[in-house]
Amino acid sequence: MNERRMVRVSKYLARHLRHQPERIGLTLDPAGWADVDELLTAAAAHGFPITRDELGQVVAANDKKRYAFDESGKRIRASQGHSIPVDLGLPVTPPPEVLYHGTVGRFLPMIWREGLKPMDRHAVHLSPDRETATRVGTRRGKPVILTVDAAGMAAAGHEFRVSANGVWLVDAVPPGFLTIT
Numbered sequence: 001m002n003e004r005r006m007v008r009v010s011k012y013l014a015r016h017l018r019h020q021p022e023r024i025g026l027t028l029d030p031a032g033w034a035d036v037d038e039l040l041t042a043a044a045a046h047g048f049p050i051t052r053d054e055l056g057q058v059v060a061a062n063d064k065k066r067y068a069f070d071e072s073g074k075r076i077r078a079s080q081g082h083s084i085p086v087d088l089g090l091p092v093t094p095p096p097e098v099l100y101h102g103t104v105g106r107f108l109p110m111i112w113r114e115g116l117k118p119m120d121r122h123a124v125h126l127s128p129d130r131e132t133a134t135r136v137g138t139r140r141g142k143p144v145i146l147t148v149d150a151a152g153m154a155a156a157g158h159e160f161r162v163s164a165n166g167v168w169l170v171d172a173v174p175p176g177f178l179t180i181t
């Protein structure tokens with residue numbers, strides 16, 4: 001499977017496992033799981049056939065480990081990034097002292113005013129290191145890295161969860177916990 005095909009399949013999965021399962025008649029359970037056979041059948045029926053082997057390769061080799069099978073291998077879900085409501089069932093986890101958020105300058109006036117909001121997703125995504133945050137910010141332009149006082153937020157009662165692929169999730173980050181470095 002070449003890189004181009006890998007990216008195409010990954011984007012197709014993102015669309016239907018995070019955002020619009022109904023577009024191909026797929027139903028996710030409340031934790032975001034789709035039945036693998038149903039997914040492959042629905043994709044083929046909607047003009048985008050994927051083999052079981054390709055699916056396995058995308059799950060295993062995807063650069064960010066965006067997707068995961070359940071223990072039986074019969075179900076698949078996105079590890080994070082949903083816009084549809086899902087309860088991933090992740091436990092509340094004490095975060096590291098600081099986490100990072102990569103964004104771009106044009107969002108800063110709003111961010112200083114209202115903090116980080118989930119926007120179209122169901123959680124704010126934070127990165128454990130600056131390199132990852134830089135990659136996230138670069139998607140939108142010249143990256144600006146914000147440092148989040150995660151320990152301070154946790155002490156103030158904010159709940160953090162970490163996805164299967166290492167993305168830290170929180171409902172919101174008030175401006176008082178943000179600094180630019």
Ligand code: HQG
Binds near residue numbers: 064103107124
């Ligand atoms: C910004 C990708 C104005 C925020 C990445 C971001 C990540 C505000 C954008 C994952 C704001 C939302 C998530 C406010 C936040 N006013 N702008 N109050 N609060 N923003 O894509 O964190 O490839 O939903 O800074 O690698 O960029 O999809 O979030 O620029 O892990 O797996 O609003 O998506 O992963 O954008 O990225 P997003 P994100 P995948």
